[in-house]
Amino acid sequence: MQAHSEPPGAPVGADAHYFGRLAQGVFEIPRCRACGRHHFFPRICCPHCGSESLDWVAPSGAGTVYSSTIVRRPEGDYTVCLIDLDEGPRLMSRVVGTPVDQVRIGMAVRAQVDQTDEGPLLVFAPRGDAS
Amino acid sequence: MSADRRGAIAVLGTGLAGLGHAGGLTEQEIIAQAACKAVARSGLEMKDIDGILTSSLTSPWWVMRMAEYLGIRPRFSDSTMFGGSSFIADLKVAALAIAAGECENVLVCYGSTPRSAPSSSKINQMRAELDPQPYEHPYKPFNPVSSYALAAARHMHQYGTTRRQLAEVAVAARQWAQRNADAFARGPLTIDDVLGAKMISDPLTVRDCCLVTDGAGAFVLTSAARARTLHAKPVYVLGSGHAHWHRQISCMEDLTVTPAVDSGRSAFAQAGLTPADIDVVELYDAFTINPILFLEDLGFCQKGEGGAFVEGGRIAPGGRFPMNTNGGGLSCTHPGMYSIFLVIEAVAQLRGEADARQVAGAEVALVHGNGGVLSSQATAILATSL
Helix, strand or coil: CCCCCCCCCCCHHHHHHHHHHHHCCCCCCCECCCCEEECCCCCCCCCCCCCCCCCECCCCCCCEEEEEEEEEECCCCEEEEEEECCCEEEEECCCEEECCHHCCCCCCEEEEEEEEECCCCCEECCCHHCC | CCHHHHHCCCEEEEEEEEECCCCCCCHHHHHHHHHHHHHHCCCHHHHHHHHHEECCCCCCCCCHHHHHHHCCCCEEECCCEECHHHHHHHHHHHHHHHHHCCCCCCEEEEEEECCCCCHHHHHHHHHHHCCCCCCCHCCCCCCCCHHHHHHHHHHHHHCCCCCHHHHHHHHHHHHHHHCCCCCCCCCCCCHHHHHHEHHHHHHHHHHCCCCCCEEEEEEEEEEEHHHHHHCCEEEEEEEEEEEEEECHHHCCCCCCCCCHHHHHHCCCCCCCCCCHHEEEEEECEEECCHHHHHHCCCCCCCCHHHHHHHHHHCCCCCCCCCEECCCHHHHHCCCCCCHHHHHHHHHHHCCCHHHHHHHCCEEEEEEEEEEECCEEEEEEEEECCC
């Protein structure tokens, strides 16, 4: 794992790196040097080929809603979505910036890092006209 | 190799206890009641049990606690937790252990009391902390419902499956439950009732979701040869299969295709049968989308056709495809990990002991268990003869 951003002695695990970068407002995912594929959630070995030779890279941030549900809670409704990144990996997130009942499968979205009361959170917003 | 295990083991006695509301008994107490019934109905005594398979959603020490409680000193035991699929996955483990000579008489048992003694928020929090999912939990999926809702939404998008078709699964389950005195939810239920019920996580309403009840079940397994000497109606395990591909819904490659594709293929291959040979089907229906996915993945219909398959009362009493004949997790009982009740219901059907819900002439049954969020899938084919 190339942990290029941490000072010596800092945690270098995949979870620590991912959430550390997210706290800095940066979204990064691992890409395998051996097979060239990206993966998510971040691991210290590639789930496609088993290699431990990985780089952290910034994805384009562009993705597509693969599936979506509205969670109905007394404190307010919110979406839980699966997003397919253009680079390939799928991740769970939330689509913001549009009413919950307007989120559609196939919607084009773009990643943003929100700073919330509970810490940094990767979310997605509809992407311009393409949505 | 796996074909050698075809019909190698058989189910002897089964037992149920504490269904619905356990009336103040603990989960160990109702499991023990179910186990005592199952052992007695097997023509055995508890001291004859030399293998035990059981697991818990909460306790990592569960098989030691249950063996201690029942006074069993097992030669073989296993407590691997595969969520709701555990007790069908156990059929393969038992077949291997019995074939290897590790044990002769295996007790499989499970129960819990989430209705009469709901988990405290402290225990729920502890469960989440012991199974960390830092890439999903921050988004607060109302799990397990939300994960299944994502699968349902994707299936609807990709194949045109409708909420009415999902509702057909719940209504058919209720109609079967109305024929089962042990079932918890027996009141009238229409498709419109399901569609109009409180939405939990779109597109699933509360009536698309399984019950939360107490309940315990147990059954005993032994070699097919021994079974014939011990029981008038042994039920043979012709084949079994188990597969898991992911733990978290975000790691499932295609939300419309489950590992039941693999578990079903293994079970049918070992049994030497095809879907056309099955007389009665028991599929884990934690949510209404589940049986639709499993009917497709197990080969009862093509991918994408599960919604149309369940329409028009086909899976309801009197329909051409008897399914979930006890009322299922949706209307009979659902104490957390349900698959033990699938086996027990299939055995009742194959023995002709299912009273008002009996499927005439049932000789071959398929049981299919699901665990996690479509994560672990276990299939078995049971029959009255080899």
